[in-house]
Structure formats: C-alpha cells, structure tokens
Amino acid sequence: MKTNKLFKILIDGLFVSQLVYILGIFFIIPTGVLKINKHNSPVQEWSFVHWIILIFSIISYICFILALFQLRKVAGHLLKNKYFTTSIINSLKKSGNEFIYSGTISFSIIVISFFNRLFDKTFQLTFDSDLMVCLFITSIGLFLLIQSKAMLSAKEIKQENDLTI
Amino acid sequence: MKTIQILRTLINILFYTLIAVFITGIIFFILLFFFPELLPTPLGSFSMIFNQMLFNQPFGWKIYLVPLSTVINYVLLIIAMFFLKKSVSSFLNSDFYSKNVIRNLKKGGNIFIFIGVYSIIIQLFAALYIQNLASNMVQMKTNFLITLSNILVATIDLKSIISIIIGLFFLLFGKIFENSRILKQENDLTI
Numbered sequence: 001m002k003t004n005k006l007f008k009i010l011i012d013g014l015f016v017s018q019l020v021y022i023l024g025i026f027f028i029i030p031t032g033v034l035k036i037n038k039h040n041s042p043v044q045e046w047s048f049v050h051w052i053i054l055i056f057s058i059i060s061y062i063c064f065i066l067a068l069f070q071l072r073k074v075a076g077h078l079l080k081n082k083y084f085t086t087s088i089i090n091s092l093k094k095s096g097n098e099f100i101y102s103g104t105i106s107f108s109i110i111v112i113s114f115f116n117r118l119f120d121k122t123f124q125l126t127f128d129s130d131l132m133v134c135l136f137i138t139s140i141g142l143f144l145l146i147q148s149k150a151m152l153s154a155k156e157i158k159q160e161n162d163l164t165i
Numbered sequence: 166m167k168t169i170q171i172l173r174t175l176i177n178i179l180f181y182t183l184i185a186v187f188i189t190g191i192i193f194f195i196l197l198f199f200f201p202e203l204l205p206t207p208l209g210s211f212s213m214i215f216n217q218m219l220f221n222q223p224f225g226w227k228i229y230l231v232p233l234s235t236v237i238n239y240v241l242l243i244i245a246m247f248f249l250k251k252s253v254s255s256f257l258n259s260d261f262y263s264k265n266v267i268r269n270l271k272k273g274g275n276i277f278i279f280i281g282v283y284s285i286i287i288q289l290f291a292a293l294y295i296q297n298l299a300s301n302m303v304q305m306k307t308n309f310l311i312t313l314s315n316i317l318v319a320t321i322d323l324k325s326i327i328s329i330i331i332g333l334f335f336l337l338f339g340k341i342f343e344n345s346r347i348l349k350q351e352n353d354l355t356i
Contacts, residue, residue: 003340007333014326083341135179139249140331142172147338149168150261154345157352 008075015068022061049116053109060105063098064137070095084155092148099141106134169256176253180246187239227294234287238280245280248273249335262346270339277332284325292319 046054070091077088110131196204252269260266296316300307 003333003336007330007337010326010330010333014323014330017323078337083344132179132182135175139172139175139179140334142168142175143338145168146172146256147341150345151341153261154341154348157345157348161348161352 004075004078008072008079011068011072011075015065015072018061018065018068022058022065025058049112053112053116056105056109056112060102060109063102063105067095067098067102067141070098084151084158086155089148089151089155092144092151096141096144096148099137099144101141103134103136103138103141106137107131110134169253173250173253173257176246176250180243180250183239183243183246187243231287231291234283238284241276241280245273245276248276262342262349264346267339267342267346270335270342274332274335274339277328277335279332281325281328281332284322284328285320288322288325289316289320292316295319 073091074088074095077083077085077091082088193208197208248269252266252273255261255263255266255269293316296312300312
C-alpha cells in the first residue's frame with residue numbers, strides 16, 4: 001500500500017509539473033527568445049527543418065504527458081487494490097502505446113538533427129544521453145504493453161477461479 | 166511475442182551500449198593516468214584531475230564527490246538493466262509468473278529507487294555546501310525562503326524523480342505478478 005501511495009503521489013507531481021512546463025513553452029514562444037536544444041540560435045533564424053524539430057518535440061512531449069495521464073489512472077486503480085480490471089488493462093495499454101510513440105518520435109528527431117547537421121556541414125560525432133532516453137522510454141512503453149497482456153491473462157485466470165466451486 | 170522480442174532487442178542495445186561506454190571510460194582514465202602524452206592535446210589536458218595540487222584546493226576531497234556518485238549511479242544502472250534483461254528472457258518463454266521474474270523485477274526496481282534517492286541526497290549535500298560557501302564569501306544575509314527554494318531546485322531534479330517512479334513501477338509490476346502467480350497456482354490446483 002505504501003508503494004502504491006508513493007507511486008501515485010510522484011506520478012501526480014510529475015504530471016502537474018509537466019503540464020505547467022508545457023504551458024510555459026506556449027507563453028515563451030511569442031517572446032521570440034526560444035532556443036531548441038539541437039540548434040542554438042534565435043527563432044528568427046530557424047529553417048524549415050528546425051520548425052519540424054520543434055513540432056515533433058511538442059508532439060513527443062504531448063504523447064509523454066498523455067502516457068503519464070494514463071499511468072495516473074493506473075496508479076489510482078492500484079491504490080484501490082483493483083488489480084485485474086478492464087479499465088486498468090486498457091489504461092496500461094494506452095500508456096504503453098503513448099510511451100512508444102513518444103520514444104519513436106524523439107528518436108526521429110535525433111535522426112533528423114543528425115542529417116540536418118550532415119547537410120549543414122556541421123557534422124559532429126558525440127555521445128549524449130538523448131538516444132538512451134529514447135530507447136529507455138520505448139522500453140518502458142513495451143514493458144507496459146507486456147504488463148497489460150499479463151494482467152489480461154491473470155484476469156481470465158481470476159474469472160475462471162471465481163466461477164469454479 | 167513480437168512485443169517481447171522488440172523489448173528484448175532494445176534492452177540488449179541499452180545494456181551493451183552502457184557497458185561499452187563504461188569500458189571506454191575506464192580505458193580513457195587509465196590512459197589519462199599512466200600515458201597522458203598518448204592522448205590528443207584537449208583530451209590529454211584532463212590529466213590535471215589526478216594532479217596532487219587539486220587535493221590541496223579549498224574544496225578538498227569534496228570536489229570528487231559528485232563525479233564519484235555519477236560513476237556509482239552508472240554502475241548501478243548497468244546492474245538494474247541486467248536484472249531487467251533477465252526478466253525479459255523469461256517473458257520470451259511465456260513464463261510471466263515465475264519466482265525468478267518477480268525477484269529480478271524487485272531487484273531492478275529497488276536499484277532504480279536507490280539511484281533516485283542517492284542522487285537527491287548527493288545533490289542536497291552539494292547544494293548546501295555551495296550555498297554555505299557562497300553566503301560566507303558574499304557576507305550577506307539572504308531570505309530563508311529564497312535559500313530554501315534555491316536548495317530545493319538544485320536538489321530535486323526530474324531525472325531522480327523519474328528514476329524513483331520507474332523503480333516503484335517495477336516493484337508494483339513484481340507485486341502484481343506475485344498476485345497473479347498465487348491465482349494461477351490456485352487455478353492449477355482446482356479440479
């Protein structure tokens with residue numbers, strides 16, 4: 001129960017902080033001082049590719065927030081000790097898919113930035129944690145999908161068990 | 166089955182990349198310590214981190230605390246990934262509810278929680294030390310609320326919180342599998 005409560009509190013905290021953060025981005029864009037991680041120049045100098053990177057980043061971020069929202073629902077169900085219900089399985093599935101979308105879109109951003117730098121003749125070979133984060137988010141999404149499948153089969157076992165006299 | 170195979174591939178890529186980076190780092194530091202002249206100029210100049218003079222600077226041994234904790238966290242991350250890798254291998258055999266899977270998930274989860282909590286403690290220590298040092302240097306009294314918010318912002322970062330959440334998630338995952346295992350056992354025993 002303690003683990004469930006802590007999980008719910010942390011997920012809620014993370015979800016609210018991310019919402020505040022994304023609202024902040026929309027307030028910063030009109031000021032024109034926005035800079036993206038992959039290209040350190042003011043918004044007035046951005047090319048089409050930089051706008052694509054921004055749009056992809058926002059989509060990936062929204063997917064991440066939606067996944068967190070579904071995970072919040074899961075945490076809520078777990079807190080009520082409702083382990084094998086259809087709603088928890090559906091939420092896990094949705095959350096898993098959204099984490100996978102977020103990870104895949106983030107990966108595509110890295111690929112686009114790589115080719116952009118290659119054609120800009122500013123090619124560089126670096127090791128940073130961005131690629132690892134994408135892989136990790138996708139792995140978490142796949143874990144959630146597997147968990148939803150495992151819970152679905154557990155739910156069937158429970159139903160069988162409940163029906164057996 | 167396809168999902169599990171993709172997950173296994175991703176976990177393997179993550180695990181072996183982490184190990185490769187760790188080995189490259191160790192080789193780099195060995196070269197830096199014994200043969201700094203073999204490295205190109207910008208990299209070779211990092212050998213100053215082993216200079217005796219650095220121990221005599223005002224921060225003393227404390228300057229090594231944050232880099233050392235980063236290395237410990239990195240090694241722990243590799244160990245956690247190893248446990249996840251072991252769990253996924255069992256998933257491939259459709260063995261979801263075995264004791265091994267539950268044990269590995271719990272171990273992985275505990276390590277992730279430890280990484281998060283440990284990072285927060287080290288960052289708290291570093292933030293308090295720097296805050297103290299800065300206020301001694303400036304000799305100016307700052308508002309308690311501003312000091313507290315400075316320390317909180319420096320201490321609680323997103324990575325540590327996400328690490329704790331992932332750890333808790335794996336613990337819950339293990340707990341749910343344990344419940345499912347009991348159900349399955351009951352079901353198998355019922356005629």
